[in-house]
Amino acid sequence: MHYVKRLLYLCSKPMIEVDHLTKYFGPVPAVLDVSFRVEKGEIVGFLGPNGAGKTTTIRMLNGFFPPTSGSACIDGLDVFDRSLDIRKRLGYLPEHVPLYKEMRTEAYLGFVAEVKGVPARQRQSEVDRVIDQCGLQSVRKKFLGNLSKGFQQRVGIAQAILNDPDVLILDEPTIGLDPKQIIEIRELIKSFAGYKTVILSSHILPEVSMICQRVVIINEGRIVAEDTPERLTGKDKRKVALEVKGPEAEVLARLRTVPGVVAASAEARPTDHAGRYVVEMGQGEDVRDAIAQSIVAAGWSLLEIHTLRPSLEDVFIRLVTEEQGRG
Amino acid sequence: MRSFYAILKRELYVYFSSPIAYVVVTIFLLLSGWFFYSAFAYFSMISVQATRMPGAGGINVTEMVLHPTFGNMSVIMLLMMPLLTMRLFAEEKKAGTLELMLSYPVRETELLFGKFTACMVIFLIMLALTWLYPFLLWLYAEPDIGPVVTGYLGLFLMGTAFIALGLMVSSVTENQIVAAAISFGAILMFWLIGWAETFAGPSLGKVLSHISLLEHFESFSKGVIDTRDIIYYVNFNILFLFMTMRSLESKRWRG
Numbered sequence: 001m002h003y004v005k006r007l008l009y010l011c012s013k014p015m016i017e018v019d020h021l022t023k024y025f026g027p028v029p030a031v032l033d034v035s036f037r038v039e040k041g042e043i044v045g046f047l048g049p050n051g052a053g054k055t056t057t058i059r060m061l062n063g064f065f066p067p068t069s070g071s072a073c074i075d076g077l078d079v080f081d082r083s084l085d086i087r088k089r090l091g092y093l094p095e096h097v098p099l100y101k102e103m104r105t106e107a108y109l110g111f112v113a114e115v116k117g118v119p120a121r122q123r124q125s126e127v128d129r130v131i132d133q134c135g136l137q138s139v140r141k142k143f144l145g146n147l148s149k150g151f152q153q154r155v156g157i158a159q160a161i162l163n164d165p166d167v168l169i170l171d172e173p174t175i176g177l178d179p180k181q182i183i184e185i186r187e188l189i190k191s192f193a194g195y196k197t198v199i200l201s202s203h204i205l206p207e208v209s210m211i212c213q214r215v216v217i218i219n220e221g222r223i224v225a226e227d228t229p230e231r232l233t234g235k236d237k238r239k240v241a242l243e244v245k246g247p248e249a250e251v252l253a254r255l256r257t258v259p260g261v262v263a264a265s266a267e268a269r270p271t272d273h274a275g276r277y278v279v280e281m282g283q284g285e286d287v288r289d290a291i292a293q294s295i296v297a298a299g300w301s302l303l304e305i306h307t308l309r310p311s312l313e314d315v316f317i318r319l320v321t322e323e324q325g326r327g
Numbered sequence: 328m329r330s331f332y333a334i335l336k337r338e339l340y341v342y343f344s345s346p347i348a349y350v351v352v353t354i355f356l357l358l359s360g361w362f363f364y365s366a367f368a369y370f371s372m373i374s375v376q377a378t379r380m381p382g383a384g385g386i387n388v389t390e391m392v393l394h395p396t397f398g399n400m401s402v403i404m405l406l407m408m409p410l411l412t413m414r415l416f417a418e419e420k421k422a423g424t425l426e427l428m429l430s431y432p433v434r435e436t437e438l439l440f441g442k443f444t445a446c447m448v449i450f451l452i453m454l455a456l457t458w459l460y461p462f463l464l465w466l467y468a469e470p471d472i473g474p475v476v477t478g479y480l481g482l483f484l485m486g487t488a489f490i491a492l493g494l495m496v497s498s499v500t501e502n503q504i505v506a507a508a509i510s511f512g513a514i515l516m517f518w519l520i521g522w523a524e525t526f527a528g529p530s531l532g533k534v535l536s537h538i539s540l541l542e543h544f545e546s547f548s549k550g551v552i553d554t555r556d557i558i559y560y561v562n563f564n565i566l567f568l569f570m571t572m573r574s575l576e577s578k579r580w581r582g
Contacts, residue, residue, distance in 0.1 A: 059426075062430045063430075064426060064429060064430065064578065065578055084432055084434070087430060087431060087432040087433075088432040090430065092427065092430040094423060094426055094427055094430075096423060098422050098423030098424040098426065098427050099424070100337070100341075100422075100424060101422075102341055102344055102345060103337075103340070107340075111333055111336070111337050112431070114329060114330070114332070114333035115329075115330045115333045115334070115428075115431045115432075115433055116431055116432060117329055117330070117432060159427075
């Protein structure tokens, strides 16, 4: 029964439809002709550098201010005309997690539950549920202003998922957290997959590729790419970093002879004998094997070899230059 | 309605969990108590003198003690109320909590009246604690009950007008000091605008004195309930609450 319900849920119309959304602040466009769709139960990453228009788009989605033109619908309802109905089904975490610093965690979540319209009898169990889910048991009675950044962020997520909203909009949910907390928050968000529609904004590519099924990349108010994380990063030339003990010039020359290697360059020497090299591979080729064998065959020691993941900057530079090339 | 109660409860919690309410109420009581004491002490001195002077009648406890006390309380309110209202929206705008609040299924009216009512509760507590002055008066003299009741009614109506204006000013700025300064200035202006009556010409002078907050309070403190005065304060409240609503909604159409 559970699976049938989930299947029906997944097969219906898209949850979020953004149609030619444009927002001007005075003469300056913050968001320009942005269109995308998010299916039910999907986790979509909204990726872009700071000031790209992520927060502006998100604020239009939750009805904070209206678009200059275009429209946004959540579950078929216009976010502006049916703002109150939409807000009942929406969980939102703003960028800097604004919390009432003078309130205690549990009292604050109780207040949010009441404002969100959780019936009085279910309020305590609903607050307990999100406290458990976000790991807030130890700070129940503490003032929000005295909590660490990580706990404040978790309280922010807890208030967003109160009253079990269908749609979650999270603006930079892992910013300012330590690595352990980041992993916990990621796991929490991942667990929503298939049950909640999530839009997650971020400027960190690996993070988005770890959580999201699809990524929308936005720059200067426009969408520059929309794809799965694998395909977005896969399009970039892959690079391999090496650390080899051997004479630099000879190592470089030998690396360049390996079939499939497009370019090789030396980087700073970490020790007297070992040097660091970066090798660029051709499209769709994996020559790590060949590189390793050829180094060993020459009698040098291979200390380290690993693939370099393209960063957001790499993907970005490629996308933006592609776009400019087209225009 | 549920959100209204939640917001009201939270605002009251903030007032009482911080020193704001305690400090404002204490200072108000301290000052109004001092003014009451001075008026009462002066009255008793005059009445002792009057007993020695046969034929010196016309000494009235209502006029000599209650009337100035209510007048002075309204002046202290003018100074203290902006301090109660300044944080209501400005603080939330600055901290960004207003954005989060407006992402909840809350109507602007619920938010506005939640905050308005919370401030009103603090004000009523403040006013209620001054019961001691008329009570002491009643122990030692024979004041008329009527002017006491109308005086409090006047103070209450004027206080709501201050709150409505303060709320409106707080909703247009992010800075609490700016909110307090503007509310104080605006209230004082509404207070003193009646002074222009004497030199502004007959028709304009009448209009200006009708706009004055003080003009409409005078009759209450003398024991007169004039429907014109009640309507004035009700209108004042409606106007400023309406403007606050507009200001809250303005984010929806402003670029």
